[in-house]
Each structure stands twice: as C-alpha cells, then as structure tokens.
Amino acid sequence: FILTLFFGLTFIANAISPAFLFMNRDDYHYSGFSAIKDFNFDIYEFLSIYGYLYLMLLLILLFTLKLNKKLIKHPNKKDSKRNNPRQSSLDNKLGIYRSIEKRRNSNKQIISIFIVLFIFCILVPLNIFMYVNGIGISTVQPTAQPFKLVGITFYFRAYIAPLIITFLYFKSKRNMGITLVILFYVAFIGILSLSKGNVLLNCLPIFIFAFLDRKTVRLCLVSLYILVVYGIVSWARQFVFLADVGSFEMIQLIFNGLSVETFSEFLNLFSVLGELSSRLYGANVMVLAHLSNLENNVMEAINFFLGKSENLSLFIFNDVFGLVDAEGVVIGVGMGYLGTMLLLVNKNLVMLLILSFITAIYLSVSEAIVRKYTTSATAFSPAGYGFGFFMILFLYPANIEKYYVVLSVAIIGLFLMNFKRNKN
Numbered sequence: 560f561i562l563t564l565f566f567g568l569t570f571i572a573n574a575i576s577p578a579f580l581f582m583n584r585d586d587y588h589y590s591g592f593s594a595i596k597d598f599n600f601d602i603y604e605f606l607s608i609y610g611y612l613y614l615m616l617l618l619i620l621l622f623t624l625k626l627n628k629k630l631i632k633h634p635n636k637k638d639s640k641r642n643n644p645r646q647s648s649l650d651n652k653l654g655i656y657r658s659i660e661k662r663r664n665s666n667k668q669i670i671s672i673f674i675v676l677f678i679f680c681i682l683v684p685l686n687i688f689m690y691v692n693g694i695g696i697s698t699v700q701p702t703a704q705p706f707k708l709v710g711i712t713f714y715f716r717a718y719i720a721p722l723i724i725t726f727l728y729f730k731s732k733r734n735m736g737i738t739l740v741i742l743f744y745v746a747f748i749g750i751l752s753l754s755k756g757n758v759l760l761n762c763l764p765i766f767i768f769a770f771l772d773r774k775t776v777r778l779c780l781v782s783l784y785i786l787v788v789y790g791i792v793s794w795a796r797q798f799v800f801l802a803d804v805g806s807f808e809m810i811q812l813i814f815n816g817l818s819v820e821t822f823s824e825f826l827n828l829f830s831v832l833g834e835l836s837s838r839l840y841g842a843n844v845m846v847l848a849h850l851s852n853l854e855n856n857v858m859e860a861i862n863f864f865l866g867k868s869e870n871l872s873l874f875i876f877n878d879v880f881g882l883v884d885a886e887g888v889v890i891g892v893g894m895g896y897l898g899t900m901l902l903l904v905n906k907n908l909v910m911l912l913i914l915s916f917i918t919a920i921y922l923s924v925s926e927a928i929v930r931k932y933t934t935s936a937t938a939f940s941p942a943g944y945g946f947g948f949f950m951i952l953f954l955y956p957a958n959i960e961k962y963y964v965v966l967s968v969a970i971i972g973l974f975l976m977n978f979k980r981n982k983n
Contacts, residue, residue, distance in 0.1 A: 561926040564951040576841025579833040590881025622919030671731040690751040697753040725764040749792040840895030848901035
C-alpha cells in the first residue's frame with residue numbers, strides 16, 4: 560500500500576512533467592517560483608540529471624522490497640488458526656466485517672445526518688471565522704490569535720476534518736444527497752482558503768468510494784468538478800492582492816471575474832495535468848536539486864531526519880529558488896522528498912546509496928504498521944489505510960516532522976489495540 564502510493568505520486572510527477580518542462584521552456588527563469596537556474600534544456604544533460612533520480616528510485620524499490628520480507632510476516636492459514644484463533648483466516652475476518660456491517664446498516668441514515676450537521680454546524684462557521692480573521696488563507700500571513708487558535712483551527716480544518724468526513728462518508732449510505740453536501744463544502748472551503756490542497760483532500764473520499772463502489776457516472780462527474788474547483792481556486796489567488804483580507808469584497812471580485820471563457824480554461828485536462836505533475840515536485844525541481852551545490856550536505860541530511868530542517872529550508876528558499884521575503888505575504892516553496900534527497904546527495908553516489916536505504920526504512924516501517932492494522936480482525940482495521948495515506952501525505956512533500964507525528968500516533972494505536980486484546 561505504502562509503496563504503491565509513493566511510486567504512484569512519483570510516476571505522476573516524474574514521468575509526465577518532463578514533457579511539460581520542455582514544451583513550456585519559455586515559462587522558466589533563473590530564479591523565482593519557476594526557477595531552472597542555468598539549465599539549457601539539453602536532452603543529454605537532462606538524462607544525466609534524471610539518471611541520479613532513477614538510480615535512487617531503483618535502490619529505494621529494491622531496499623524496500625527486501626526490508627518488507629524481513630519486517631512483514633505472511634502466516635499461512637494453518638499456522639494462523641493454530642496460534643491465534645481470533646485472527647484465523649481471511650474468511651473469518653470477512654465474516655466479522657459483514658456482521659458488523661449488518662448491525663450498523665440501520666444507523667447509516669443517522670450517520671448521514673451527522674455529516675450534514677458536522678459540515679453546516681461546525682465546518683462552515685469555522686471557515687467563516689478563519690476567513691474573517693485571515694487564518695489559513697493561502698499566501699496570507701495570519702494575525703496572532705489567543706489560545707493558539709491559528710494553529711488549532713488550521714490543522715483541524717486541513718487534516719482532522721477531512722479524516723472525519725472520510726470516516727463518516729464510509730459509514731453512511733453514500734447517496735447523492737450526502738455527496739452533494741460534501742461537494743458544496745469543497746467549493747466553500749476552496750473559495751475561503753484559496754488552497755488547492757484543501758480542495759483535493761476534501762474531494763478525496765468521494766473520488767475513492769465512487770471508484771470502489773464502481774459508480775462510473777459519479778466518478779466522472781466528480782473528476783470534472785474537481786478540475787473546475789481546482790482551477791477556480793488557482794485562478795482566484797490573484798484577488799488576495801486586490802482586496803482586504805477577510806473581506807466580502809474579495810469574494811465579490813472572484814465571482815464577478817468568472818466567465819464562460821474562464822470555465823473553459825479550467826476544463827482543459829492537458830493544462831491541469833501539467834500543473835498537477837509540477838505541483839507534485841516534477842522535472843524542474845529535480846533539475847534544480849541537481850544543479851544546486853549544498854555545502855556540508857551530510858550534516859544537513861542528519862538535521863533533516865532529526866526534524867531540524869530550518870537551515871535547509873532557508874537554503875532552498877534563498878539559494879535554490881532565489882526568493883526574498885515579502886512583508887505580510889507568506890511565500891512557500893519546497894522540493895518534495897525526492898528533490899530534497901537529490902539536493903542532499905549533492906552528486907555523491909555513496910550518499911545516494913545511504914539516503915536510498917534510509918528512505919526504504921521509512922517506507923517499510925510504514926508498510927508494516929499499515930499491515931498490522933489491516934490484518935487485525937477489529938473495527939479499527941480500516942484505520943491502517945488512513946494512517947498510511949497521511950504518512951505518505953507528509954513524507955512525499957518532505958514534511959518529516961508531521962510524518963513522525965502520524966507514525967507515533969499509529970504506533971500508540973497499535974499498543975492500545977494489543978493491550979485491549981490481551982486484557983480481554
């Protein structure tokens with residue numbers, strides 16, 4: 560599961576983005592958000608740069624597969640029945656799931672009501688409060704609030720709320736009415752936060768379950784909806800600088816600026832695919848990482864894995880992208896996990912081997928934890944996929960501190976499950 564997510568994102572970023580890099584070469588500059596430094600778009604130079612990336616990916620894959628064999632056991636049915644009757648076989652587990660589903664089938668309508676109440680009574684007022692106070696608006700530096708409200712509200716809306724919506728949607732009837740309520744909230748949070756990440760995260764449960772439930776029409780409609788809302792949010796960021804933050808004027812400017820031509824641009828699948836692959840730290844990031852010279856890369860690598868990446872972040876911001884701070888505006892750039900690894904490698908093959916092995920440890924440990932949850936015959940087994948998703952969600956963009964938090968919570972959850980099992 561973990562390896563599939565990690566390499567799936569890597570494929571989108573690095574198998575698709577090179578084509579857009581060469582086709583849109585005029586959009587890149589020496590510094591700035593579209594920095595490319597002294598790269599002259601020579602195909603042979605590009606292949607030599609990507610050689611480091613492909614070698615790293617190959618080593619990560621081989622190391623992870625080897626570690627998975629060591630860390631993850633695959634007991635056969637006979638051993639499993641003899642050693643632990645409560646987790647005897649897949650059939651027994653499926654039977655437990657079916658009995659749980661039958662017992663809770665009558666409560667699905669109530670859970671659907673919970674989704675409506677959660678969105679309209681908690682999330683909508685929360686988003687209005689955050690917007691009025693300038694909290695969680697993309698590119699806008701929030702003002703200080705008492706009781707650490709900035710951090711609490713931001714992380715609750717960005718990560719906890721989508722997880723709650725996903726869980727409730729999974730337990731509900733997943734009918735069209737509830738789906739439309741969530742889609743309304745997706746547009747609502749997109750306009751108020753101007754965050755494309757919030758749009759994708761909150762659309763994800765509908766997209767996933769439409770695929771799993773084999774509802775092709777809903778899957779296609781949701782995909783189109785995501786394209787439109789994603790495009791609107793990306794386009795609407797310009798109005799942050801034309802109106803007061805948290806004012807109705809900014810929302811009014813956004814809706815007044817919408818037109819048929821604008822919507823047609825949002826439905827351009829080709830351009831959206833290029834932007835998505837670039838957003839996942841594609842070819843230009845890998846080129847930047849290779850062309851940048853990071854001194855004392857060994858110590859910076861140690862600090863990165865210890866969660867002390869302040870110096871590395873400043874180097875990426877100032878030296879790699881050539882950006883400067885702007886008062887009152889939050890400017891964020893990143894290179895993702897693979898881009899950061901290439902930067903830390905600094906063209907050293909020994910360093911590449913070491914960092915590939917460390918990456919394999921992260922992926923394999925994460926996979927082992929997910930497998931512990933998903934193979935347990937408890938109601939908490941689906942939580943493994945949730946933990947796995949958030950591990951990759953933070954590891955892939957190189958948010959190593961948040962990855963450690965999710966990892967720690969998942970491990971604590973396993974200890975609690977084992978304690979409860981032993982107690983019973």
